[in-house]
Amino acid sequence: MKRITVRVYGPLNDFVPPERRHVAWAHAFEGAASVKDVIEGLGVPHPEVDLIVVNGASVGFEHAVQDADRIAVFPRFQTLDVAAVTRVRQAPPDPIRFVLDVHLGKLARHLRLAGLDAVYRRDATDDELADIARREGRILLTRDRELLKRRIVVHGHFVRETASYRQLEEVLARFGPVALAPFSRCLRCNALLREVPKAAVAAQLGERTRLAFEQFYACSGCERVYWKGSHWTGLTRILDQAVRQAGSP
Numbered sequence: 001m002k003r004i005t006v007r008v009y010g011p012l013n014d015f016v017p018p019e020r021r022h023v024a025w026a027h028a029f030e031g032a033a034s035v036k037d038v039i040e041g042l043g044v045p046h047p048e049v050d051l052i053v054v055n056g057a058s059v060g061f062e063h064a065v066q067d068a069d070r071i072a073v074f075p076r077f078q079t080l081d082v083a084a085v086t087r088v089r090q091a092p093p094d095p096i097r098f099v100l101d102v103h104l105g106k107l108a109r110h111l112r113l114a115g116l117d118a119v120y121r122r123d124a125t126d127d128e129l130a131d132i133a134r135r136e137g138r139i140l141l142t143r144d145r146e147l148l149k150r151r152i153v154v155h156g157h158f159v160r161e162t163a164s165y166r167q168l169e170e171v172l173a174r175f176g177p178v179a180l181a182p183f184s185r186c187l188r189c190n191a192l193l194r195e196v197p198k199a200a201v202a203a204q205l206g207e208r209t210r211l212a213f214e215q216f217y218a219c220s221g222c223e224r225v226y227w228k229g230s231h232w233t234g235l236t237r238i239l240d241q242a243v244r245q246a247g248s249p
């Protein structure tokens with residue numbers, strides 16, 4: 001029997017029962033286990049973890065837990081310089097890109113609105129999502145902790161918030177600072193937009209739109225035409241708000 005002490009820090013407390021939050025607790029188990037297996041068994045999905053300290057020294061996921069180990073588990077630091085220690089997580093993809101589970105359609109649209117590459121398919125299975133994340137080096141955003149615990153998922157985040165505009169703030173705060181490029185990506189299919197001459201799309205426009213707007217964009221994937229109408233004003237307000245909130249945690 002191995003008896004260890006565990007404490008998780010910051011947002012990782014969301015994954016443990018209330019009595020284990022913000023305190024060190026005792027845990028006992030039989031047999032051999034890596035620190036990754038122990039941490040995940042206690043509820044914390046590995047993509048959420050950035051740094052593991054055992055008895056005062058940083059270790060990798062594969063560290064074999066010993067009797068009497070004191071284990072501290074940290075999320076990504078945004079303000080502390082921890083370059084000198086072993087981070088268990090490799091740097092996120094650059095430029096940053098996402099794949100979202102089937103429950104996060106609205107968040108996918110918000111991310112695309114911000115110009116971020118966000119793959120979303122209403123009919124994707126968990127296997128497909130994990131595979132896309134691994135193959136394309138994408139950050140898996142999900143409301144499903146078990147999906148996040150899959151071994152092949154390297155970068156991921158359990159989305160805590162339920163309102164989509166709050167979820168956008170949450171993701172920008174977690175992975176920011178991120179360079180945003182509003183109005184560069186199709187909200188429907190995620191492909192890039194290109195500016196097109198008004199004459200090229202005039203036939204597809206309603207009369208009021210044709211009279212009121214001069215600048216138009218077309219999706220390079222699905223050909224949908226965009227212009228900065230009243231809908232756009234509402235969306236940019238959501239985006240501005242999210243960027244402000246994310247910048248001041």
Ligand SMILES: [Zn+2]
Nearest residue numbers: 186189219222
């Ligand atoms: Zn499109």
